[in-house]
Amino acid sequence: MSVAVLGAGAFGTALALSLSREGHAPRIWARDAATVEAINHEHRAPRLPAITLPDTITASTDIDAVAQAETLLLAVPMQSLHDLLSRIAAPLAGQRLVACCKGVDLAELTGPTGVIAHAKPRAIPAILTGPSFADDIARNLPTALTLACRDEAAGEALQHELSTGALRLYRTTDTTGAELGGALKNVIAIACGACIGEGMGDSARAALMTRGFAEMTRLAARLGARPETLAGLCGLGDLALTCTSELSRNYRFGLALGRGENFDAHLTVEGVKTAEAVTRLAAKLGVDLPICAMVHEVSTGGTSVTEAIRYLLNRPLKEE
Ligand SMILES: NC(=O)C1=CN([C@@H]2O[C@H](COP(=O)(O)OP(=O)(O)OC[C@H]3O[C@@H](n4cnc5c(N)ncnc54)[C@H](OP(=O)(O)O)[C@@H]3O)[C@@H](O)[C@H]2O)C=CC1
Ligand SMILES: O=C(CO)COP(=O)(O)O
Numbered sequence: 001m002s003v004a005v006l007g008a009g010a011f012g013t014a015l016a017l018s019l020s021r022e023g024h025a026p027r028i029w030a031r032d033a034a035t036v037e038a039i040n041h042e043h044r045a046p047r048l049p050a051i052t053l054p055d056t057i058t059a060s061t062d063i064d065a066v067a068q069a070e071t072l073l074l075a076v077p078m079q080s081l082h083d084l085l086s087r088i089a090a091p092l093a094g095q096r097l098v099a100c101c102k103g104v105d106l107a108e109l110t111g112p113t114g115v116i117a118h119a120k121p122r123a124i125p126a127i128l129t130g131p132s133f134a135d136d137i138a139r140n141l142p143t144a145l146t147l148a149c150r151d152e153a154a155g156e157a158l159q160h161e162l163s164t165g166a167l168r169l170y171r172t173t174d175t176t177g178a179e180l181g182g183a184l185k186n187v188i189a190i191a192c193g194a195c196i197g198e199g200m201g202d203s204a205r206a207a208l209m210t211r212g213f214a215e216m217t218r219l220a221a222r223l224g225a226r227p228e229t230l231a232g233l234c235g236l237g238d239l240a241l242t243c244t245s246e247l248s249r250n251y252r253f254g255l256a257l258g259r260g261e262n263f264d265a266h267l268t269v270e271g272v273k274t275a276e277a278v279t280r281l282a283a284k285l286g287v288d289l290p291i292c293a294m295v296h297e298v299s300t301g302g303t304s305v306t307e308a309i310r311y312l313l314n315r316p317l318k319e320e
Contacts, residue, residue, distance in 0.1 A: 001161055004028070004069035006084060008035045008059060009268070010134035011100055012075030013045040015162075016057050017138050022164050025056040029066040036061050051138045063087050071096045071161060073128070074112070077268050078103025078183075081112055085119035093122035096154055098147075098162075100128050102182035103270045104277035109284070111179030113148075124154045127175055128162065129182035130233035131241035133248075137167060144168045146234035148178035170233060177229025180220040182238055184278060186271030187292045188212030189242035190254035194298060194305045197258020204309075208291060209243050215289045219278065222287050257298055258305050272299045290315060 003019055005012045008030035016026040028045075030036050038044055039059035043052055060066050067088045076084050078101045085097075097120060099112030108115060116125035130145035137143055147162065147169045149155030159171045172178060191212060192205045216239070217230045229235065242248045246255070250271040256263040263269075275296035282289040294308040303311075 001071060001157070002069040003071040003073065003161065004066045005073045005075055006063065006066065007073075007075035007100075008032075008039065008045055008047065009075060009077075010045075010047040011137075012073065013048045013051070013053070014134035014137040015073055015075060015100060015128075017051065017053065018140075018164050018167050019162070020054050020056050021140065021166075025058070027066050027069070028057065028059040029063050030059055030061060033061055035059065048134060048138055050135075064089055067092065067095075069095075071098060071158065073098050073100050074116070075100040077101060078112065078270055079106060079273050081105065081115050082107065082119060085116065088120075091122045092120045095123050096126060096149075096158055097123045098126045098128050098158060099179070101270070102129060102179075102186055103274040104180075104183050104281065106273055106277045109277055109281045111176070111183060113150075113175045113179060124149065124151050125175070126151075126155060126158055127179050127182075128169070129178050129238070131237040133241075133245075135247070140166045142166050142168075144170065144233055144237075146170050146172060146178050146181075146229075146232060148172045148175040148229075148234070150175055172229055172232070174226050174229040176223050177220050177225030177227075178234040180223065180225060181216060181230050181232075181235030183270075183274045184212070184216040184219065184292065185235065185239040185242050186250040186269075187275045187278065187295050188216070188239060189248055189250040190257070190269075190271045190275070190295050190299060191291050192243040193248075193251040193254020193256075194258040194295075195254075195309070197255040197261075198305045198309070199258075200309060205243065209239060212243075212291050213239060215291055219282060219285075219287050219289060222285055253299075271295065275299060 126149035
């Protein structure tokens with residue numbers, strides 16, 4: 001089966017490397033000619049500069065040519081997924097489109113598989129998500145992820161196609177749970193970073209992680225997801241990684257907020273837009289997501305970290 005990667009960021013490049021180790025020769029689509037040049041001639045990707053790529057990985061700016069592969073890994077930031085799909089002329093009928101992004105689309109208030117289903121209704125949507133830093137996958141370190149696809153046969157085919165000796169994929173048909181786990185953990189990671197940056201301590205972080213997990217499960221359940229999906233790699237697993245590691249951009253963004261420092265605006269920080277999207281979605285559905293709402297307020301300058309913590313501590317007492 002042929003696999004291509006659309007998006008030459010850190011994650012897309014790492015996944016191409018992973019595939020190349022199993023004998024695939026993946027093509028990467030990049031929108032930028034200089035990136036294509038660097039991959040094809042220097043065997044390096046600008047967003048993963050420490051890694052040398054094998055010459056079996058090639059790149060092109062011709063999206064319609066690259067998108068002919070049977071499986072397409074869509075590795076662009078969440079808010080760019082719709083734009084990416086609209087660049088492809090073909091309906092991609094019967095092709096497996098695997099979202100490799102985490103978030104909720106601001107315009108549609110759906111996760112990546114919803115965006116795919118809307119833009120390319122004849123394709124088979126899936127999502128690859130869970131705890132992994134691109135750098136770890138690129139270095140072939142052991143990693144376990146969730147592959148979610150409503151079409152059970154396609155999901156099983158993808159699980160086998162994308163697993164490697166170091167990358168172990170678990171399968172589910174619960175795409176809603178898988179994508180909300182990956183989306184909301186970034187928001188909670190910003191909260192945890194802000195809490196540590198502000199000097200609130202590890203106990204406060206543990207409280208945010210636990211109550212954040214309750215928010216993840218509550219919203220996911222309201223949208224029909226299974227609670228056990230959230231307890232898996234794509235939920236609890238990714239929450240644990242992202243809320244505790246300074247390798248996470250979302251966590252580091254939160255740290256900067258807590259310390260009152262500036263943050264590099266060129267870095268992909270999915271949790272900011274996701275906080276806005278899930279706050280809107282929660283209001284529409286009548287679901288209570290106080291931590292996500294505070295992350296939205298703080299990251300858009302609506303309130304301070306100190307005030308947000310005070311608000312969370314002063315909410316009415318309730319049963320766990
Ligand atoms: N990095 C990681 O460790 C992991 C990332 N992810 C997820 O992967 C997704 C991508 O993140 P990551 O690879 O880190 O991001 P990067 O910031 O490394 O790269 C983003 C890539 O997307 C491209 N891009 C941005 N907007 C568009 C657009 N409108 N059309 C086409 N291409 C676009 C960029 O192109 P250009 O260079 O031209 O700007 C760049 O190649 C995110 O949702 C993230 O949560 C998931 C797991 C791990
Ligand atoms: O999704 C990730 C880890 O699973 C990567 O986290 P960041 O996007 O916060 O760097």
